Amino acid sequence: MRAHCDKDWPFPKDFIIGSASSAYQIEGGWNTSGKGENNWDWYTHNKPWLIADGSNGDVACDSFYKYKEDVAILKDIGFDFYRFSISWSRIFPTGFSNETSKEGIQYYHDLIDELRSKGIEPFVTIYHWDHPQILEKMGGWVNELMVDFFTDFARLVFQEFGPKVRYFATINEPSFFCFGGYGGAVTAPAWNLTLNAEYLCMHNALKAHAKAYHMYDEEFRSTQNGKIGIVLTCQYFFGQDKNDTVTPDIAFQYDCGWTAHPIFSKLGDYPKIMRKRIDENSRIQGWPRSRLPTFTQKEIEYIRGTADYFGLNHYTSHIAVPVKRGTGEVWENDRGFHQAVDPKWPVSAASWLMMVPEGFGNILRRITKEYGNLPIYVTENGYADHGSLNDHERLKYYYAYLKEMLVAINDGCNVKGYTAWSFLDDFEWRGGYTTLFGIVHVDFNDPGRKRTYKKSAKWYKDLLKCRKLIPVHNYTNNN
Ligand code: NOJ
Numbered sequence: 001m002r003a004h005c006d007k008d009w010p011f012p013k014d015f016i017i018g019s020a021s022s023a024y025q026i027e028g029g030w031n032t033s034g035k036g037e038n039n040w041d042w043y044t045h046n047k048p049w050l051i052a053d054g055s056n057g058d059v060a061c062d063s064f065y066k067y068k069e070d071v072a073i074l075k076d077i078g079f080d081f082y083r084f085s086i087s088w089s090r091i092f093p094t095g096f097s098n099e100t101s102k103e104g105i106q107y108y109h110d111l112i113d114e115l116r117s118k119g120i121e122p123f124v125t126i127y128h129w130d131h132p133q134i135l136e137k138m139g140g141w142v143n144e145l146m147v148d149f150f151t152d153f154a155r156l157v158f159q160e161f162g163p164k165v166r167y168f169a170t171i172n173e174p175s176f177f178c179f180g181g182y183g184g185a186v187t188a189p190a191w192n193l194t195l196n197a198e199y200l201c202m203h204n205a206l207k208a209h210a211k212a213y214h215m216y217d218e219e220f221r222s223t224q225n226g227k228i229g230i231v232l233t234c235q236y237f238f239g240q241d242k243n244d245t246v247t248p249d250i251a252f253q254y255d256c257g258w259t260a261h262p263i264f265s266k267l268g269d270y271p272k273i274m275r276k277r278i279d280e281n282s283r284i285q286g287w288p289r290s291r292l293p294t295f296t297q298k299e300i301e302y303i304r305g306t307a308d309y310f311g312l313n314h315y316t317s318h319i320a321v322p323v324k325r326g327t328g329e330v331w332e333n334d335r336g337f338h339q340a341v342d343p344k345w346p347v348s349a350a351s352w353l354m355m356v357p358e359g360f361g362n363i364l365r366r367i368t369k370e371y372g373n374l375p376i377y378v379t380e381n382g383y384a385d386h387g388s389l390n391d392h393e394r395l396k397y398y399y400a401y402l403k404e405m406l407v408a409i410n411d412g413c414n415v416k417g418y419t420a421w422s423f424l425d426d427f428e429w430r431g432g433y434t435t436l437f438g439i440v441h442v443d444f445n446d447p448g449r450k451r452t453y454k455k456s457a458k459w460y461k462d463l464l465k466c467r468k469l470i471p472v473h474n475y476t477n478n479n
Contacts, residue, residue, distance in 0.1 A: 004474065005466030009406050015416065016121070017464060018081035019074065019423040019439065020380060022128035022172065024057045026426045027087060029064030033103035036093035039136040040129070043188035050190060053432035060427045061442050062449045064107065069451065071114045073440060074423065077457055078464035081121035083379060083419050084111070085128035085172065086161075088153050095132030097152035105160055112164050123167040123379075123419075125231065126150075126157050126212070129177050129188070129429075136189055141201040142182060147208045154212035158220045168228040169311050169379065170212045174205035175259050176233055186430055195334055196291055199278070203293045206262050206303050213306035231311035231379045232259050234367065236359030237320040240340065244322070247337050251320035252366060254335050260310070262295070264371035268304030269295055274334075281330045291334075309416070310367060313380035316352065317345075317359030348393070350384035350428075350435040355393075357400035364408035364415060375416040378405065382421035384428070384435040391454045394439070395472040398456060402469055420460065424451065 011017070024040045031037075044056030063070055074082050089095065090104035112122045127150065131140070135149055154170065162168075180187040183198025191197050209230050216228050234256035237248040253261070253271035261271045269275075270292060278292035295303070318339035323332040332338055341347075345354035360381070367376065383397040398420065409415050425438035433444050439456040442449050453461075455475045463470050 003462035003466060003470050005462075005468040005470055007468060009403060009469035011406070011467050012409060015418070016080040017418050017420075017460075018079045018083055018121075018123060019077075019420045019460075020083035020123075021061075021063070021423050021426060022085040022125065022130075023087035023090070024060075024128070024130040024427065025422070025429075026057075026061040026063040026084075026424055027090075028057065028059040028062045030056075030058045032064065033090060033107060034093050034101040035087065035104060036089040036095060037133045038087065038089040038130045039133050039140065039188050041089075042133045042136065043190070047190065050185070051430055051432045052434045055427065055432040057427040059449070061424045061451075063424070066449065067107075067111050068114055070424070071111070071118055071120065073451060073453075073457075074115075074120055075118040077439075077461045079120060079460075080464075081123045081167065081417070081419075082115055082423070083123035083125060083167075083169075085125035085130075086157055087130055088127065089130070089132040091156060092132060092153065095134035096149070097156065100156065105156075108161060112161055116164060121167065122161075122165050123169070124157065124161060124165050125169045125172050126154050127170065128172040140182070140189055141178065141204050142191075142197050144204055144207075146204050147211055150208040151211045151215060155215060155219075158216060158224070162216075162220050162224040162226065165224075166226045167377075168216070168226055169231045170209045170228065171205055172231045173233040173313055174202055174209075174230075175255070178202045178205060195281075195330075199292045202258060203295075206259070207299070209263070210303040210306045214302070227308040229307040229309040229311045229377070230259070230263065231313055232256060233313040233315075234260070234363055235314070236317040236356070236363040236366070237339070238317060238342075238359070240319050240321045247320040247322045250335070251318075251337055251339070252370075256363075256367070257370075260367075260371060262300070262303045263305070263307055264310060264374065265304070268300040277331065277336060278334050281334050285330060307374070309375040309377050310371065311377050311379040312363070312367065313421075314360055314363055314378065315381065315383075316354050317356040317362075346393070348384040348397075348435075349386050350431060353384055355383070355397050355400070357397075357404045360401045361404035361408040361411075364405065364413045365411060368408075368413045373414045375414050377417040377419070378415060379419050380421035381419065382437045384431075384437050386434070387425055387436040387438075387441060389441055389452060389454050391439075391456050392472075394454070394456045395459055395475055398459070399469065399472045406469070420456075
């Protein structure tokens with residue numbers, strides 16, 4: 001079958017296209033190579049009922065052993081780069097930097113060397129949600145010392161791998177693990193200290209990110225010449241009433257701005273609306289100080305501007321619905337709005353993920369308007385199903401979302417790269433192996449974890465040859 005490259009939708013010349021994974025989701029080998037226990041090992045082994053199918057990442061895609069096969073597939077599809085993360089407890093088995101695992105470090109050297117030998121650029125996420133369990137016992141991201149522990153880990157990553165890596169991301173989606181793991185109970189460590197621990201977690205994550213950025217700047221940039229940023233998750237919010245521009249803006253600030261404003265805005269610090277509402281709510285509850293911690297002016301300056309690019313994970317959109325405030329009450333989770341969906345939006349196998357392509361273009365334009373023209377790398381975008389090889393819905397999603405992105409680029413958004421999430425079907429956190437994002441299928445019943453191309457992998461292979469969008473109808477029949 002010949003690919004019908006769509007001449008109307010070319011990718012810009014220097015645009016890079018890749019795919020992604022993260023350590024805990026694919027590696028397996030949870031207790032080999034001297035690896036220590038991490039928070040996700042502990043969580044899935046001790047609270048399996050919090051995972052949809054009671055599963056874990058003990059073996060996952062077995063990529064710790066099968067990385068050469070993975071790289072061969074990435075090469076065959078033709079990706080420019082591969083985004084993956086480093087398992088902290090594989091490098092520091094005791095959790096601390098005074099003891100390192102040679103075997104663990106070697107694994108990432110081997111992976112990076114294999115990628116580079118095939119002309120694939122490694123894009124390294126330093127932290128994608130898995131940290132040594134001992135650090136979790138000490139309070140995890142709510143403990144301010146995590147800033148130093150993370151910096152120790154990042155230093156080793158730069159020292160060892162920096163000479164061969166041009167793209168680094170410090171932390172993946174802090175708002176997700178702070179909100180869902182410390183404030184809520186949908187992800188590890190499930191502390192559920194709502195409207196409290198998530199703010200403390202983010203405060204430390206922002207400081208940790210900034211410290212790693214400055215360290216790279218001062219000690220490594222001149223010799224390594226890489227780019228370093230952070231990966232944020234930002235949805236797009238529509239107004240319930242077309243004329244309501246205020247509520248979607250507030251929703252943007254809580255969702256995206258919570259992490260982005262301190263780093264990417266001109267003034268730095270948390271968004272004003274969060275400061276105002278959380279301060280007020282804390283007062284009403286009788287707190288002696290705000291539940292949203294305060295940065296000193298020095299800290300604001302230290303965090304502001306600490307990114308060479310904006311790493312964007314975007315999947316879906318919501319409708320922001322304003323909630324009226326009753327007297328003397330804490331206002332809808334400190335926010336004053338709740339999120340709704342349009343019943344016309346197709347829903348993926350993951351109930352939180354609706355197909356709303358126009359939201360993607362809108363969020364790219366919104367980020368550009370809000371934070372200026374810094375390069376944006378779309379570090380994740382993708383669709384969940386139950387693992388079918390004929391992944392028609394995923395193809396529709398990719399086509400429609402990529403088209404919106406190209407329109408946004410034409411509108412002046414400085415988008416430099418795009419990453420399909422995910423490369424392989426993998427351990428989808430609380431979804432276990434029930435909701436799958438891969439463009440390559442993995443047989444989790446096979447001890448060899450056989451990999452098979454889905455239609456979407458074939459489509460990407462053709463697209464990467466054309467460097468243009470390809471209509472999906474030829475891929476959606478059963479050939
Ligand atoms: C964002 C996370 O970074 C990734 O690990 C996860 O699998 C996807 N979202 C899909 O939920």
